[in-house]
Amino acid sequence: MELDDIDKKILVELQGDLPVVKRPFKEIADSVAISEDEFFTRVKRLQKEDIIRKFGLRIDSEKVGFKSTLIAMKVVPERLEETADRLSGYDFVTHNYARDHEYNLWFTVIERDESALRKAIERIEREVEYDDMLNLPVRRKFKIDVRFDIK
Amino acid sequence: MNEVDKKILTLLQDDFPLVSRPFLETSEKLGIPEDEIIDRTRVMMESGVIRRFSASIGHRKLGITANPLLTFKVPAERVEEVGEKLSAFDEVTHCYERSTVPGKWEYNVFAMVHGYDRKAVEKTVEKIAREVGVEDFELLYSTKEFKKTYKRYA
Numbered sequence: 057m058e059l060d061d062i063d064k065k066i067l068v069e070l071q072g073d074l075p076v077v078k079r080p081f082k083e084i085a086d087s088v089a090i091s092e093d094e095f096f097t098r099v100k101r102l103q104k105e106d107i108i109r110k111f112g113l114r115i116d117s118e119k120v121g122f123k124s125t126l127i128a129m130k131v132v133p134e135r136l137e138e139t140a141d142r143l144s145g146y147d148f149v150t151h152n153y154a155r156d157h158e159y160n161l162w163f164t165v166i167e168r169d170e171s172a173l174r175k176a177i178e179r180i181e182r183e184v185e186y187d188d189m190l191n192l193p194v195r196r197k198f199k200i201d202v203r204f205d206i207k
Numbered sequence: 208m209n210e211v212d213k214k215i216l217t218l219l220q221d222d223f224p225l226v227s228r229p230f231l232e233t234s235e236k237l238g239i240p241e242d243e244i245i246d247r248t249r250v251m252m253e254s255g256v257i258r259r260f261s262a263s264i265g266h267r268k269l270g271i272t273a274n275p276l277l278t279f280k281v282p283a284e285r286v287e288e289v290g291e292k293l294s295a296f297d298e299v300t301h302c303y304e305r306s307t308v309p310g311k312w313e314y315n316v317f318a319m320v321h322g323y324d325r326k327a328v329e330k331t332v333e334k335i336a337r338e339v340g341v342e343d344f345e346l347l348y349s350t351k352e353f354k355k356t357y358k359r360y361a
Contacts (some may be wrong), residue, residue: 059269069261076249078228078241080260083232096225106265110357112223113248114259115216118208126305127341128312141273144354152354155347162276162347166358190308195315196286198302199294200258204266204321 057105064090064206066098071203118164123173125193126167128159129186134181136160142184148176159190208256211239212247216257219248220359263357266321273348274321275330277335278314278342286306286316293318298331314345 059067065088074080085095103107115183117124131139136154143149143163152163165180167173208214214237230248230283234241251257266274281289286304293316294304301319320335322328325348336344 067262067264071264072261073252074260076245076252076260078230078245080229081225081227092227094325099225105268107268108262109265109355110221110263111225112260113216113219113220113251113257114245114261114263115220116255116258119254119256122358126317140351140353149354150356150358152352153349154353156350157345157347162349163354183262189309190312192305192308193314194303194305196290196304198290198304199299200301202263202300203297204264204269204300205268205297207325 057101057107059107059206062090063102064100066095067102067107067206070099070111094189122166122168123170124164125173125177125191126162126164127177127180128190128193129161129163129184130159130188131161132188133160135185139184143180146176146180159188161186190191208251210255211237212251215244215247217359218253221357241252267352270323271321273323273325274319275328275332275349276347277318277320277332278345279316279339279341279345280314281316281341285341289316289341293335296320296338297334298322298328299335300348315342316341328333 063067065102069084069087075083081095082092085092112169138162140152145150148165149163150166154160155162165173189190218233218236223229226232230244230334231241236243242304279289290302290304293299298320300321303317304315305317307313307315320328320331332346
């Protein structure tokens with residue numbers, strides 16, 4: 057899908073926080089000089105194309121008690137796809153990527169509290185075949201600000 | 208956070224209504240005045256329970272296809288400084304200190320870097336490594352995305 061300048065401006069605006077006011081979208085529409093209706097039409101198209109993947113209030117999982125970790129797994133290359141699919145099947149696995157490294161599968165596990173997280177990891181240990189697994193929980197957060205430079 | 212806050216979050220964390228007055232729609236569903244929903248949402252943003260009110264972009268669809276994980280081996284006394292320096296780069300979207308597994312994985316500071324292609328990213332990484340002054344690092348490109356979802360928290 058070709059993006060025009062207005063689409064690009066909308067994407068830049070929507071990556072920053074919207075104002076919590078009665079008509080939050082009107083402010084964005086005004087700032088890119090289009091009507092609210094046109095804004096909705098464009099945003100729906102961007103959603104359909106999966107360029108906007110999710111829109112809404114993002115909760116800080118830790119503030120509501122959730123615990124998470126990053127796991128690096130070493131899997132026989134021939135079984136990478138199968139193992140990855142198996143892991144993706146778990147609700148508690150939210151992000152899952154193959155990476156160009158000896159530890160070739162990297163995924164995040166998130167659960168509602170420490171004990172549930174431990175159980176999730178034990179379940180992976182029991183049900184998934186792998187050579188090695190590293191559990192790498194966060195010790196300190198420096199930055200989460202997912203904004204992309206729209207070209 | 209009380210039950211009303213939870214209800215608001217449940218409704219607005221994924222399918223935020225794309226209508227002129229989204230909080231009015233929520234207010235009708237919950238039987239709570241629009242102003243109260245706005246006030247509660249603001250309070251939750253101030254307290255940090257709501258981290259962002261924004262869109263998540265399918266960056267791969269936009270051609271941002273080089274998305275490596277950059278990991279540094281940083282001595283304990285320099286972690287704070289390196290973390291802050293890394294965070295200052297626009298190309299870095301996430302930056303954390305993580306636990307290590309001695310003998311197997313000793314890289315303790317992680318940064319996610321994004322770019323339109325590997326060439327651009329390599330330039331960025333060179334610049335970043337020079338700036339933070341850490342020579343021991345690994346660059347792990349993602350070769351396939353198997354899953355990217357968001358868990359519901361309320």
